Amino acid sequence: xxxxFNAQKRTLQGTGASRRLRRAGRVPGVVYGGEQxxxxxxxxxxxxxxxxxxxxxxxxxxxxVIDGGRQNVLLxxxxxxxxxxxxxxxxxQRVDASHKIHTKVPLHFINADIAPxxxxxxxxxSHVLTxxxxxxxxxxxxxxIEVDLKxxxxxxxxxLSAVAMPKGVEPLLHxxxxxxxxxxxxxxxxxxxEPAAADVQVAAAAPAPAPxxx
Numbered sequence: 001x002x003x004x005f006n007a008q009k010r011t012l013q014g015t016g017a018s019r020r021l022r023r024a025g026r027v028p029g030v031v032y033g034g035e036q037x038x039x040x041x042x043x044x045x046x047x048x049x050x051x052x053x054x055x056x057x058x059x060x061x062x063x064x065v066i067d068g069g070r071q072n073v074l075l076x077x078x079x080x081x082x083x084x085x086x087x088x089x090x091x092x093q094r095v096d097a098s099h100k101i102h103t104k105v106p107l108h109f110i111n112a113d114i115a116p117x118x119x120x121x122x123x124x125x126s127h128v129l130t131x132x133x134x135x136x137x138x139x140x141x142x143x144x145i146e147v148d149l150k151x152x153x154x155x156x157x158x159x160l161s162a163v164a165m166p167k168g169v170e171p172l173l174h175x176x177x178x179x180x181x182x183x184x185x186x187x188x189x190x191x192x193x194e195p196a197a198a199d200v201q202v203a204a205a206a207p208a209p210a211p212x213x214x
């Protein structure tokens with residue numbers, strides 16, 4: 001998916017200049033990396049605010065249009081106002097199609113509704129990881145990685161080694177590490193209720209005591 005956004009170079013820097021930019025509806029930022037020096041840039045706040053609502057904007061190679069040219073970049077940092085719906089600053093990194101990149105990719109969980117632990121045992125899915133740090137070439141960067149839960153039973157977990165990685169994508173892990181991605185657990189109290197229910201059924205099936213003779 002091609003995601004483009006607009007930027008323009010800025011010459012004035014500093015706290016005062018950034019404050020004036022924000023009052024004018026602009027967002028200060030910087031782009032760095034590659035063989036070019038870092039550049040101070042700014043963006044239209046409304047355009048970038050709506051772009052940031054898209055999950056893919058945070059985990060895709062983006063096309064930044066600046067002064068009529070195009071640069072492939074990754075979003076590296078977003079600073080938001082503590083309580084206003086306002087973007088304060090953005091950092092982007094240039095990418096080269098021939099060099100691997102390190103970035104985080106969101107995890108999308110599928111088939112939770114048909115997992116034995118949910119469908120047959122009434123368990124609840126717990127997402128231990130929601131994103132994964134990966135290494136790949138820019139052209140191989142996926143929008144997300146699917147995690148299939150169709151075979152997970154209650155009381156069991158799914159480790160990363162059981163998740164199919166897209167072609168050319170490698171998870172960044174410490175040697176020997178195999179983290180849990182998701183687990184299905186039985187809600188507290190559900191297990192205790194089952195014996196009680198069974199006792200009720202046994203009591204109902206038992207013959208009534210004979211009346212006492214007088």
